Amino acid sequence: MDERKKDALISTTASELASGQENPAQGSEAELSLEESFEKLDTLLERLEDREIPLEEAFTLYQQGVELIRRCNERIDTVEKKILVMTGDGGFDEF
Numbered sequence: 001m002d003e004r005k006k007d008a009l010i011s012t013t014a015s016e017l018a019s020g021q022e023n024p025a026q027g028s029e030a031e032l033s034l035e036e037s038f039e040k041l042d043t044l045l046e047r048l049e050d051r052e053i054p055l056e057e058a059f060t061l062y063q064q065g066v067e068l069i070r071r072c073n074e075r076i077d078t079v080e081k082k083i084l085v086m087t088g089d090g091g092f093d094e095f
Helices: 003-018 034-048 055-082
Strands: 084-086 092-094
Touching: 034 055
Parallel strands: none
Antiparallel strands: 084 092
């Protein structure tokens, strides 16, 4: 991920925290692609690895990460259910 994009994700997280949103991951993350969600998770992890992060901010970032993972899992489950599996007679069934 390039530095500008990483900085934008971090500043978005910081502004969400400053605005006092209880669970900022419920907002714009619903529209993120899986790849963008993974990038956001990477950014959250990098921030959580900072030993100077205040405990309250760390907990909020952790909550955001858990919510992002939940949403990613839901999207992956949906895609998996749409995958077609070839049957023995050459037909296709939904997975």
